[in-house]
Amino acid sequence: MSRALRMFAWATGLACSAIGLFHVIAGNAAIPGESDAGATIDSLGRFFGAIFTGYGLAWLWAARQHPVPAQAVRWLAAVFLLGAVGRLLSLAAHGWPHPFQVALTAIELALPPVWFWLAAADERTTRRPAQETP
Template sequence: MTRATALRGLARAMGYACVAIGLLHVLLGNAAIPGAESAGPTIDSLGRFFGAIFAGYGLAWLWAARQSPVPAAAVRGLTAVFLLGALGRLLSLAVEGRPHWFQLALTALELTLSPVLFWLADAEERAGDETPA
């Protein structure tokens, strides 16, 4: 598998996963957040709002994956947002303590996947530069 193929596949996977997760949060509210079922209406409202934002984030990944070549600047920007989310989770861990185990798993995934996405960001643009004219 080439870096360009991996980039396009990961961008699509990110897009579909984020849209699905975001819509799940919009539809289920607190029930979509492990350990937050009884958090109350304020957290439910916040979670549904951020679910919509996350679905939009996924649509941005899908947009990027449909471009030819996949734009490196868009991948870097979207990945920076993803990494900022992981850093926010680490800050929460330091300030508030250990969350539900699933949140820790997501943090590990976000911290692992972000460097990979940064590394792949320009794969299609580079592949286009290497094509003979």
């Protein structure tokens, strides 16, 4: 479990950092169907791109710890899940977004339970040897 959690955290960190940097660099062009959204949305998107880059770096930090801190994984997964909740609220308030955003919502709903499960499983296996030592 430890290797799976580490690799999953590493992949998540790389993906989130790359996506965040893409939004910082590309601005509105990074948002499907919104390349002409204007200066306000461009500014907002680039700002949140920087935040998402930091989020990815937090995953990379967690992936580099030995063992991977389960509590950090839970918090990072919860933030990801909160993003999905935000998308669902937007869907309820404004209707269906671009299909790519719908796919992202599905991913954001599906991955946190996997992270929660991996963190709990890894925590059990890393604790067990310490508890069995006399």
